[in-house]
Amino acid sequence: MSVSNVSLGHTNSSVTWSYCLVLSLGIPQLVINLISIGCNCLVILAMVSARHQHKPIFILFGSLALSDLLSSSSSFWIALLFLTEPEDTVYGSAALMHAYAILAISILSTVYNLMSIGIERYLTVADCLRPRYRISHCQAWLAAGTSWLLAGLFGALPLMGWNCLGNEEASSALYRPLCIDYLLFITIPNCVVTFACLTFTYVAIIVILKRQKGIIVAQGHVSNSYRVAEAHVAKTSVVIWIMTAVSYAPFFSSVLWDAIDHSPLEDLHIHIYVFRNFTAMMITLNSLVNPIVYSQKLKGLGNTVGSFRCPVNNKVHMQTANNA
Template structure:
């Protein structure tokens, strides 16, 4: 079997095989080896995409079918779930196209969908962070019409930017004409991937700064309440510590999922072994698996809506539970 007929698995760079080696020639000519070999890493990514799609589809349906969940916070959570849902679908479509519809156009569309959805996911996380900061800093005026308008503006902006990012490959910003410019995510060029990575690092720095400010505000409010009610000092210390710990977990999880791939994409190119790309990209997909748990399923209102959909009732423990400080 000629080397040109080999399957080019997905949009990730494939390790090249030396066709001049006698072992490879005899292997290629062997009729015992199937023509289509599924890469185990692609199976893992497809499985991850399926889990992502199922989780986030539930969140999107809950928010879409409940008119009561129209506050700015829920709109941003819905945006995050929609972005992660598209990312999961993109991973599934990538697997299907890689093995059933092997064309350059399919690769361009697939990588555009995945890039746009993951970009929207990260931008939605930043928007949620901004919203949480404003809800604490402007606590008295947060629930105003101005806040809703600002939320819609953020959503339009982040989805506009993400759409533009997704259109880059199909509009000609790709490395199909010059393989030497390819990044670890083919057909994105090295310069495009580096620009996206640097943008991510800047957004992460902004999120870090905002979460530091949120921690300061929460601790200051708790300290003021404790001074006014001395007998509640211990309780407020515990809740404040839980809130700060939760924020640290949120930011730490985000960094742990995305930093390996971001830093690797800055130093690597298409000549690096594909196993490193898979190993750093997979944790990034896990962030979309964890997001519904952190931002949606822990929310009391979404829990109530989910219980109503599943069994038509709300358990007393859920309906009477006060909103947890860890939801800050």
């Protein structure tokens, strides 16, 4: 394909798109989005059809897969808008605002579902010591519903008026027509709370396992189950932290740069918007690997913990935490 420049005529700008650049950025986004949509559809169908998987944790897995499905679908829509009208992704449009709002809802729902899963896994392990903390189906549905309610409330704020259509001064340079203060509002608090929650839950799980191992050793029972469980939880935690950080760090840094840098639009260059497309691709990759990591790794935690012998009334008996 011959290179032909597509100039942006809204204002005097240094940003120009070539057809080759637009296709090289847009086509991979579309492909990754389609793969992610297919994978998350399979996860949802598998959890709906498998009766033995209708446990509280799988309700949260299904909600997470639904969030990732919506994220991939909205990203697919944004990629199509980019391929057809790349200049609109620089100057903003009403169609792009709707697509960004749906993407914000899906990302926030994903974040809240990740926190719900981490808390459920912590309570599943803590169930060995405090049976009253066992999670019921109703509580799992409530957690999933609350995640979607909060995500819908915060994500739809641009549609309810918190947008910068026609307000260039307060608009984000990378994600027009969203306002930069709105991006800061939904990005910084949610990132801090998410990492703090995931860190607390998985570190707490390891602490509980160490405590239980010490009690069992003191009672004269020698078992490597807790050592294996600690290694499993630590490995899973590292995978989750790295995956989340790698996927969302580019978007987080782009929002911070957007808030700090106040360069006029005509001074921005094409590499800034290439990085913006890269952040969208990383978020989609996160939606693609979420079902694999959470359905394969975390469900094994409950099975591992279920084989532990928890001391109660100076006796050691079996607890089935995987039935939480």
